Amino acid sequence: MRVIGIDPGLTRLGYGIVEEKKGSLTAISFGTLRGEGSDAGAKLVALRTRLAELMAKHRPDVAAVERLFVNKNRRTATHVGRASGVAMMALSEHGLAVTEYGPMEVKMSLTGYGNATKEQVGYMVKSLLRLQSDPDSPDAADALAVAICHVHSRRLKEAAFT
Numbered sequence: 001m002r003v004i005g006i007d008p009g010l011t012r013l014g015y016g017i018v019e020e021k022k023g024s025l026t027a028i029s030f031g032t033l034r035g036e037g038s039d040a041g042a043k044l045v046a047l048r049t050r051l052a053e054l055m056a057k058h059r060p061d062v063a064a065v066e067r068l069f070v071n072k073n074r075r076t077a078t079h080v081g082r083a084s085g086v087a088m089m090a091l092s093e094h095g096l097a098v099t100e101y102g103p104m105e106v107k108m109s110l111t112g113y114g115n116a117t118k119e120q121v122g123y124m125v126k127s128l129l130r131l132q133s134d135p136d137s138p139d140a141a142d143a144l145a146v147a148i149c150h151v152h153s154r155r156l157k158e159a160a161f162t
Contacts, residue, residue: 001019001020001061001062001151001154002017002018002019002020002028002058002059002060002061002062003017003018003019003020003060003061003062003063003064003147003150003151004016004017004054004055004058004060004062004063004064004091004096004147005017005018005063005064005065005066005143005144005145005146005147005148005149005150006063006064006065006066006084006087006091006143006146007066007139007140007142007143007146008065008066008068008080008083008084008087009035009079009080009083009139010035010040010043010044010047010079010080010082010083011034011035011043011079012032012033012034012035012137012139013032013033013034013035013047013051013083013087013139014030014031014032014033014137014138014139014140014141014142014143015029015030015031015032015033015051015054015140015143016029016030016135016140016141016143016144016145016146016147017029017030017054017058017060017147018129018144018147018148018151020151025128025129025148025151026129027129027131027144028058029054029057029058030135030136030140030143030144031135031136031137031140032136032137032139032140033046033047033050033051033054034046035047035083040079040082044082044083044086047083047086047087047090048086048087048089048090051087051090051091052090052093052094055090055091055094055096060096061096062096062097062098062099062150063088063091063096063097063098063099064098064099064100064101064146064147064149064150065084065087065088065091065098065099065100065101065146066084066100066101066102066103066106066142066143066146067084067100067101067102067103068080068081068084099150099153101146101149101150101153105149105153106121106142106145106146106149107120107121107145109145109148109149109152109153110124110125110128110145110148110149110152111124118138118141118142121141121142121145122134122135122138122141124145125141125144125145125148128148129144129148
């Protein structure tokens, strides 16, 4: 199973594509897409186009998106919400089932602790995927964590029904 994980953002959208084969996880691709353009609309179009290119190249089976965490900054939350919506649309247009996970769910899945730090999550991402170096950005690390969370969640659901 190949999963694309998304950490949405208008100016920086993290992505991580993870493949599970026989219980082993491998990072296929990861990075940060930049929302380029002079206004929000142009940035969203650029993100959608780049996501479509990624999906055509790597052909994921399912998608996982980090659910919007509303913080005190309304403007940031609005931008993240727009980017999340465009990402979900782009993923759905390619026939992918999209599952959302909250930040605490992702942290719990990787570290066993819902209030883990970014450093702890990053360490687990690097360890579980046997990466030689850290991902190029916190956004990419978070997206990989979302993809891993989806794999773990699927394993738990399968175990519960067998």
